[in-house]
Amino acid sequence: MGREFVEIFDEWVHTYDDSVSGKDEEYKDVFLKYNEILQAVADAASEPVIEFGVGTGNLTEKLLERGLQVVGIEPNQAMRKVTAEKMADLKVIDGDFLEFEAGISPQSFVSSYAFHHLTDTEKAQAFQLYADQLPRGGKVIFADTVFVSERAKQEIIAFEQNRGHLNLVEDLNREYYTTVPKLEELITKAGFTVKLSKMNNYVFLIEATKI
Template sequence: MGREFMHIFDEWADSYETTVQGRDEQYKAVFEHYDDILEEVAKRTNGITIEFGIGTGNLTEKVLQKGVELVAVEPNKSMRLVAEKRFPYLTIHDGDFLSFPKLGKVDSIISSYAFHHLTDEEKKRAFELYYSLLSESGEIVFADTMFVNEQAHEEMITTAKAKQFFDLAEDLNREYYTTVPNMKKILHETGYQVQFEKLNDFVWLTHAKKS
């Protein structure tokens, strides 16, 4: 369920903001157009919204500015502490993509830079859970690293190693980055229509609606 990566976020909690601002050369391309990427998610958000993996709260802030009713979920304690200081008025739940507070219907399910912590099998289970959770016009909007195919994934690892970006190469090897065709197949099998949009060399926007 992605919780096997909690130690990584303990390490990232203090440095995440610096990284997303492009100051870590290894991850600069991953977070290129970061603010615009979050805006793309936020502008598609409406009604009652659940955000998975809020991290330090950058997407959260943009969504709250829209005035939606937000249910914030974050599995990592260190990240939650950062977000709680930033949003003292917001309840931040300990949960993840597959284990979260019991809710009524929601209109939007959103996330950024987090869904790759689930295997493809777990991704499918998550979308099955969300189908009954979403209102009839409900939408899923995820911005996350994916690749056009497995070859592109392997080439990105090779490129990272050639540049001596060994932390990035390790991340790309360790976590569960899927491909766009795999994600499309999973969503169709679980009852959704989906559109994809490439936002930088790593990140794709997944925008799914119930069929």
């Protein structure tokens, strides 16, 4: 359920904000229009909000700027510490996409750059879980790397390999990046309508609304 990647963020916690701001050339295309992507997620959310993978709190800040009630879920202790220092009043709980005790009845689930830590089977389980907790019209709004096809995924991996972006290639091969058709299938099967909007060459905005 993504917990196998938790320790990676012990290292990322020190460099993540530099990467998302475009200072890391290797990940520059992944985080292109980063603030616009986060704002799109925040703008689509309604309170109460449960945010998965709070990280360093960049999406959280945009949610709070809108005055929304937010409970954060973050499995990495170092990331929780960073967020606590930035936003002392924010409630951040140790949990993940499949196991969490937020203590609220959410209107929205949100996340950015994290859902790929789940296998496709776990993604399907997650949406079934969210369907059980959301009211009709409730939303799941995720921004994440998704590929239009498996072929497109392999082509971009080869492209990044040729560019010498070996850390990015390792990430793309190790984690569970899915395809648009597969994601649409598992979301609709869970009882949602879904809209995917391409934000950059890697990231789609995923808006799922419970029927």
